Amino acid sequence: MVSLKKQSHNRYQLIQRIVELSDSDSWREAKQEWCLVDVYRTQSLGECLCGHPIKEHCVLQNHENGNEAIVGSVCVKLYWFSVTLSFDVLELVG
Numbered sequence: 492m493v494s495l496k497k498q499s500h501n502r503y504q505l506i507q508r509i510v511e512l513s514d515s516d517s518w519r520e521a522k523q524e525w526c527l528v529d530v531y532r533t534q535s536l537g538e539c540l541c542g543h544p545i546k547e548h549c550v551l552q553n554h555e556n557g558n559e560a561i562v563g564s565v566c567v568k569l570y571w572f573s574v575t576l577s578f579d580v581l582e583l584v585g
């Protein structure tokens with residue numbers, strides 16, 4: 492096993508936390524339980540589930556158990572809506 496280099500976006504941490512908040516135990520199924528319910532921008536920095544500081548907060552809600560999670564726009568694009576959704580459009584709404 493290769494040792495993991497520390498990254499500003501910690502994929503393992505994000506995946507682990509999402510799975511913890513989901514009904515499913517597998518990431519592939521767990522990620523499908525989530526939908527984007529809100530997007531907002533703040534002046535002060537928040538924190539993405541991956542540990543990265545964020546200004547654009549994307550609120551995800553699990554439609555199976557009602558849990559909420561906040562991730563940054565980078566991670567939302569990376570894990571959920573890279574193909575189907577343009578974040579720029581959402582930003583105007585938020």
Ligand SMILES: [Zn+2]
Binds near residue numbers: 500505540563
């Ligand atoms: Zn992130």
